[in-house]
Amino acid sequence: MQRADRGLLGGKAYVLARMAQEGFGVPQTICISTDAYAMFMDQTGLRAQVLMEYHRKQFDQMRWEEMWDCSLRIQNMFTRTPIPTALADHLRDAVVKSFGNKPVAVRSSAVGEDSAKSSFAGLHESYLNVRGPEDVLEHIKLVWASTWSDAAILYRKEIGLDVENSSMAVVIQQLVHGQESGVIFGRSPVDHSKAVVEAVHGLNQGLVDGTVEPDRWMIDLVSGKIVSHTPAQRFKAVVPAHKGTRIIRLTAEKRNKPPLTKHKVEHLFGIAKRLGKLFGSDQDVEWTYDRSRLRLLQSRPITATSGSEDTENRQWYLTLRRSFENLVELRKKIESEIIPGMASEAESLKKVVLEKMSDEQLATEISERIGICEKWKKQYWDFCIPFAHGIRLFGMVYNRTVKPEDPYEFLELLAGTGLKSIQRNERLQQLADRLRQDKHMAELVKSGKLPNDSAFSDEVTALAEQLRTASALTVSLPELRSRMLEFVAEMAQVGHEEKQRRSRSKSKLQEGFLSSMPKSDRTFASELLELARASYRLRDDDNIYLGQIERRLLDSLEEARKRSVAASEIALDISLAGKVARCLRDPNYRPESGSSEPVKVRDKRVMARQLIGQPAGAGLATGRARVIRQAEDLFAFKKAEVLVCDAVDPNMTFVVPMASAIVERRGGMLIHGAIIAREYGLPCVTGIPDADKIIRTGSQVTVDGYLGIVTINTASKSVPL
Numbered sequence: 001m002q003r004a005d006r007g008l009l010g011g012k013a014y015v016l017a018r019m020a021q022e023g024f025g026v027p028q029t030i031c032i033s034t035d036a037y038a039m040f041m042d043q044t045g046l047r048a049q050v051l052m053e054y055h056r057k058q059f060d061q062m063r064w065e066e067m068w069d070c071s072l073r074i075q076n077m078f079t080r081t082p083i084p085t086a087l088a089d090h091l092r093d094a095v096v097k098s099f100g101n102k103p104v105a106v107r108s109s110a111v112g113e114d115s116a117k118s119s120f121a122g123l124h125e126s127y128l129n130v131r132g133p134e135d136v137l138e139h140i141k142l143v144w145a146s147t148w149s150d151a152a153i154l155y156r157k158e159i160g161l162d163v164e165n166s167s168m169a170v171v172i173q174q175l176v177h178g179q180e181s182g183v184i185f186g187r188s189p190v191d192h193s194k195a196v197v198e199a200v201h202g203l204n205q206g207l208v209d210g211t212v213e214p215d216r217w218m219i220d221l222v223s224g225k226i227v228s229h230t231p232a233q234r235f236k237a238v239v240p241a242h243k244g245t246r247i248i249r250l251t252a253e254k255r256n257k258p259p260l261t262k263h264k265v266e267h268l269f270g271i272a273k274r275l276g277k278l279f280g281s282d283q284d285v286e287w288t289y290d291r292s293r294l295r296l297l298q299s300r301p302i303t304a305t306s307g308s309e310d311t312e313n314r315q316w317y318l319t320l321r322r323s324f325e326n327l328v329e330l331r332k333k334i335e336s337e338i339i340p341g342m343a344s345e346a347e348s349l350k351k352v353v354l355e356k357m358s359d360e361q362l363a364t365e366i367s368e369r370i371g372i373c374e375k376w377k378k379q380y381w382d383f384c385i386p387f388a389h390g391i392r393l394f395g396m397v398y399n400r401t402v403k404p405e406d407p408y409e410f411l412e413l414l415a416g417t418g419l420k421s422i423q424r425n426e427r428l429q430q431l432a433d434r435l436r437q438d439k440h441m442a443e444l445v446k447s448g449k450l451p452n453d454s455a456f457s458d459e460v461t462a463l464a465e466q467l468r469t470a471s472a473l474t475v476s477l478p479e480l481r482s483r484m485l486e487f488v489a490e491m492a493q494v495g496h497e498e499k500q501r502r503s504r505s506k507s508k509l510q511e512g513f514l515s516s517m518p519k520s521d522r523t524f525a526s527e528l529l530e531l532a533r534a535s536y537r538l539r540d541d542d543n544i545y546l547g548q549i550e551r552r553l554l555d556s557l558e559e560a561r562k563r564s565v566a567a568s569e570i571a572l573d574i575s576l577a578g579k580v581a582r583c584l585r586d587p588n589y590r591p592e593s594g595s596s597e598p599v600k601v602r603d604k605r606v607m608a609r610q611l612i613g614q615p616a617g618a619g620l621a622t623g624r625a626r627v628i629r630q631a632e633d634l635f636a637f638k639k640a641e642v643l644v645c646d647a648v649d650p651n652m653t654f655v656v657p658m659a660s661a662i663v664e665r666r667g668g669m670l671i672h673g674a675i676i677a678r679e680y681g682l683p684c685v686t687g688i689p690d691a692d693k694i695i696r697t698g699s700q701v702t703v704d705g706y707l708g709i710v711t712i713n714t715a716s717k718s719v720p721l
Contacts, residue, residue: 008033010109010169015279015299022278024271025295030098032170034111036087037144043084050074050148051164056612056708057667057687059157064150065668066687068392069614071150072669076399076407078145088137095133095172102174103129103240106139107298108146109169124152124168128205129175129240136172142400143170176295177240178288180259182207182214185302186272186282187221194227195219197268199259202237204286204297205245211325212236215258217265226265231258242520247325264289275299324528327390331534334387338379339538339545345372346548350469354559362560363584369553370577376549384542388670390535394528401516406618408669413509413529414536415678420544421653422679427463428654431456432491445489460484467651469551475632483635491658493639540675543650550574560584566591611694614667615708617677617684622702622713623660625695628652642703644695648673656680661703663710665691677705685710 006014013031020026041047053074057066083091095104108124125146127139146152147168156163182199198207198214206212213232220227234255238245260268268287271294275283279301286297349369357365391414398410434456435442444450450457464481475483510529517525553574560580561568567583570576570591579591626641628634637643637655645652647666653676656662662677667687677684683705688694691710695701700713 007111008035008169010034010111010167010171011300012107012109012298013169013171014109016171016173018278019275019296019299024275025293027176027295027297028098028174030094030172031109032091032094032140032172034167034169036091036170037147037168039087040081040083040141040144043087044081046077046081049077053077054148054164056614057689061689062687063667064154065670066614067153068150069616069667069669071148071153072392072395072399073407074148075145075396076404078141078148079400079403080405081141083137083141091137091140092133095136099136099172099174101132103131104136105171105173105175105297106130106136106143107171107173108143109171110147110152111167111169124149127244128203129244131243135243140170140172144168173297175240176288176290176297178203178290178295180264181288182259182286184268184272184285184287186276186285187302188218189302191218193221195221195269195272197260197265200232200237201234201250201254201259202239202248203245204238204288206236206238206247208286211247212238215260217260219265219269224266224269226262229258243518244521267294271296324393324524324531327387327393327531327535330383330387331390331531331538334383334538334542335534338383339542341379342376342545342549345376346469346545346552349549349552349555354556357559359563359584362556362563363581366553366556366560366577366581366584369556370574370581373549373553373574376546380542380546384538387535388539390531391539391670394532394535397525397528398513402513408615408618409509410513410532411536411669411678413506413513414533416506417533417537419537419540419675419679421540421650421672421676424463424466425654425657427459428488428491429657431459431463431488435489435492442489442492445485450485457485460488467654469548487635487637487654490637490639536675539670540650540672543672547649547651553577609712611685611688611691611710611712613663613685613688613691613708613710614669615684615705616669616671616674616686617662617682617705619661619681619683619705620703621661621683621705622700625663625697625699625701627692627695627697629692642701643673644692644697644701645673646692647671648676656682661685661701661705663688663691663695663701663703665689 009017009031013029016026016029017031020029041050053070056070062070082088105126105128107126110124125143127142130136130139147166153163156166180199180201181204182197183204184198185196188194188196195218197217197219200207200212200214202212207214213234215232215234216230217226218228219225234250236247236249237254239248240246271287272283272285275285279299281301283299284302285299288295288297349372352365354362354365394414395408395410398404398413399407402409404410435445441450441456461477461481464484465477467484468477468480513529514522514525554572557567557572557574557577557580560583561570561572564580564583564587566589567580570579570583582589583591621642623640623642624638625644626637628637628643628645631652634652634655637658639658640660641658642661642663643655643659644663645665647664648656648662648671650672653672656676657680659682661683662673663684664671664673664686665688666673668674669686671686674684674686683703685703685705685708687708688710695710695712702711702713704710
């Protein structure tokens with residue numbers, strides 16, 4: 001074993017080989033070298049496809065959601081691409097010769113992984129209890145694909161590794177059915193005078209992914225004595241299933257018993273010291289006890305002994321990978337506490353009579369509402385945003401089992417789950433249908449002579465009030481009602497077949513997904529689908545509830561603007577609310593007018609024709625562009641136009657049934673515009689830098705939602721880059 005072999009074996013396999021050579025207890029292990037990864041990439045043509053996808057957009061311009069989308073598309077290429085026959089035969093023979101049909105663990109061993117300068121812990125995939133050569137080959141591909149996970153790409157970029165030339169070896173290791181498992185840090189990342197042992201009942205997976213809380217022992221490095229033991233709340237353990245793993249509840253005996261005895265803790269500390277001497281640095285060692293026999297599963301240098309930044313970044317990456325169980329608990333909190341809390345607070349604020357307050361009282365009210373907005377925004381970011389991972393988790397499972405040609409096919413199973421913005425659109429559509437059927441009423445609306453006390457007028461007013469209550473629209477309610485009437489009249493001109501959301505037959509997709517799962521996993525698959533649907537629905541609805549809170553702050557600002565000339569000169573923007581409150585308290589205060597950034601003038605000789613973004617809604621459409629820069633622009637929207645904007649928010653949704661396609665600057669498959677486009681079966685491209693500046697209202701554009709390309713018709717008015 002030479003150090004030069006590390007490039008072929010990857011960090012994890014190289015370290016395991018060294019440990020085995022030195023007589024440490026390592027399970028039977030083989031390594032699929034990086035040469036096999038290179039052969040797979042080159043012989044299938046996958047390398048060129050991956051790099052083309054990776055370079056679709058400059059990395060520093062991508063939001064993390066776009067990175068996840070890019071990763072999803074790349075990993076789907078891996079799962080759909082067969083291993084070349086000769087390579088598959090060679091790998092199959094090696095697996096059969098070494099393990100037969102015994103269960104194994106299939107783990108990543110990337111070049112640069114587990115080195116003294118970097119640690120990819122938790123960023124690449126590992127799979128436990130994989131049985132049979134065909135299943136092992138499939139999981140080798142999944143490990144190869146994890147080279148291109150969003151978290152791994154981010155981490156490589158952060159530490160300066162070459163992402164494009166990343167390579168992956170794979171460790172295949174006989175599965176040890178450990179009764180107690182854990183990790184030992186040869187030196188604590190927090191207290192450098194101590195070592196740390198963490199242990200759980202069952203397999204290590206529960207500790208690594210956060211599903212199972214570990215017992216923790218602190219050991220003095222000088223004396224080797226245990227200085228503290230922090231017991232866990234021992235309720236569950238991860239154990240092998242027929243395939244993969246499952247979670248069980250612990251017996252009363254194990255709940256009351258630490259996973260390790262004092263003797264075993266001290267023995268593990270001794271092992272960590274020996275490994276530290278062997279590798280020349282303190283080690284983070286993963287281990288398991290099979291009865292009384294210790295097996296070392298992997299070892300890596302501790303890279304975060306200084307404490308903070310690396311650990312914080314790693315935690316950020318891993319929060320994107322919340323487990324199913326954590327997401328279930330998160331859903332309960334959002335549905336039972338956060339959403340009702342926002343709705344209740346918004347309703348309470350609505351009842352406050354601002355007009356009867358003195359200026360000082362109103363200023364205090366504005367300050368309090370600023371605090372309320374900040375409180376709920378924090379709840380939104382801490383809980384609602386992470387819950388969107390339920391969609392991503394389902395997408396990963398769906399693509400790995402179904403292997404669809406379209407990596408976003410799984411979203412078809414999530415659409416039509418009763419989004420609040422869609423329900424509002426359905427009410428609008430019902431009003432448009434009535435105008436289409438009642439020519440006399442349509443004429444009254446068109447001429448502006450519809451009686452204010454008519455039932456139809458009342459419904460439009462109620463809808464306008466609902467829209468204004470949940471949005472930052474700055475127009476008054478009477479003006480909004482008038483514009484809504486005009487818009488409903490425009491909707492009535494759209495043919496019935498055009499306005500209808502596309503009906504989708506989900507039953508076949510759902511049946512295909514469930515049948516692709518082992519029978520033992522189908523209950524879990526159904527629960528995961530239900531969780532994803534809730535995640536999809538709340539990903540959109542939570543914006544509306546937060547908008548209701550922000551609306552109440554805007555109400556107080558509007559009242560202040562009526563009373564103070566200085567306040568009326570401040571833009572109606574919640575970010576400027578503090579200045580408005582100060583105007584009420586101090587009549588002499590005059591806020592700085594400020595100056596907006598100068599608009600960049602582009603060279604008119606350079607013309608944009610084809611813009612590359614992210615495919616977010618399948619389909620192809622050509623139409624006249626309508627660029628929306630503020631909410632009030634929406635009411636000028638006409639039938640079959642292409643909606644172009646910075647980002648569609650839930651309160652812009654009412655124009656979508658009229659659109660032929662959607663184009664957004666902001667990227668990601670889970671942004672509101674992409675979700676709504678899929679609900680209506682519209683082509684959608686997101687993530688085009690400066691889309692709302694490059695494209696002009698009136699330009700003819702073609703939107704290709706399959707490839708993520710927007711083409712500006714050169715016959716239309718010139719559009720400068």
